[in-house]
Amino acid sequence: MNRSKYFNYIEEKLEILAHRIEKRGKINLLDLNIYSETFFADLLNLLFGFTLVNMNVLKQNIEGIDLVDMNQRVIAQVSSTCTKQKIESSLKKKIFVDYPGYRFKFISIARDAEKLRESSFANPHNAAFSPADDIVDVNSLLKVVLNMKIDKQREVFEFVKKELGNDIDVLKVDTNLATIINILASENLTNSIESPEINTFEIDKKILFNDLSDVKETIDDYKIFYQKLDGKYTEFDREGSNKSFSVFQIIKKQYTMMQHEKTNSKELFYSIIDNITKIIIESKNYIEIPYEELELCVYILVVDAFVRCKIFKNPEGYSHVIAG
Template structure:
């Protein structure tokens, strides 16, 4: 077994789960939270030898306690909110007075918690709780996983695969789409990067030709970055022939898949969503705040629109200026 290959797969899937919770949790937080509780129940039992049970499956919405192991006397709270206030709020719940000999652990579903582990917390019922080792996030879990024996790593891989995804793809793990986003994310997208290298009249013609009403504002706002994106594509192509072409081809394929789902505005926004999801699921994507990711994706899709890769072109369409 290739340890690095399977560890990389586990790392990828845990990060994908965290990103999905962060970007979609507001839409259906309860369902995602309950699924995550059950996932981490089995995951921690496998990883640390616990005998956790989901307390919420017997008693709905128990304050402060999501998972409990009576044998090893462990209480775990699973949360998408990772703050000092959230942890202290859990530790202050009166129900913990019944579990004074238990240790308390906190699992952050999506946020990195290195700074949180350095803090001190009010612990009125004196549960065993050491923030440095009892607050878990993806990074701390991966540090524990990487030290496992090969047979243990294989068992963790099999569990992750059954719960979160398909067989590890040995041929291709990375995506050029994520790579170019990594490049774009380093830029400051302000007035200094705007240019008049596109023909705004022609772009307006294409917008009207495709009946894009709600999306017009997005296109107008980001089409001015065409020249900067072109420079970044040139930079990206230094890493290999046709890399920028493959990115534009990927965006076009997503457009072709969804272009008949509804009106033009829905199609445009769906392309943006599909491109974002592909990037989030790419293991080579370097994590950035979701609003920054969405900005870069908007710029990339608008650029594809300008370059004739998505939507229909009016007759004699010419997006480049002649000046």
């Protein structure tokens, strides 16, 4: 199930981050703590609809506060230290005098905070603060993710993958693309593919025409592999088995089957990704590769099919090539 796939990935990456923060803290390496302030601000914004920003953007070195949401009147501290003393020390800061009525959130990024949520705390400035609700840790965030609707869960998955995913290994891309093309292209069909340069302006028009602005960044990220994939198709097709056409047909079939089932273009786009991934994993000749590498290749294939006019509607006069 896609829900299980998304949750497992998010859980793994957050747990690894928490473990690294704790271990590095023991040898006084605190760079991850600094970067985590913005990461967790964005994550909480996705999970709870906040508009938290790093307080240093507004004013440098604010004592006892890392994040602020001026719209929903929330202030937060992001910390790898998770003790009653740490929270009470934060609640004593005079900064709360300048933010009357703001709710205080304490975000533990490395340690479990379950027992602290059952404690009471000295709160001299009477900040809005409920330990049961306002002390957040990785486990409590994962509970929220687990119960999200599938589309929202996918959004969190994409965010975590972008922030915490592995760097792309170009050599592995080459090998994995070849493997996946072979899996998808099991039939010897005849057709030809063109090998043009990408016309970015025209692709942007197609994105707007299909209401895919929410995935424009994703398309931009993966269209850079266009020439590499084109080279693979050419290499295979030169051998006489037109695998490019087979791959296009499989991707187009998924698009055709689901275009009337999905409520919006973004959902349709990601459903194609999921279905192609499932086809590959369930193939008899699939040799398992790390999931991130598999998904990377599927994204490349589907974005390429989008660029080449194989899926989604084309605006009038659309041309993905630069006229010579």
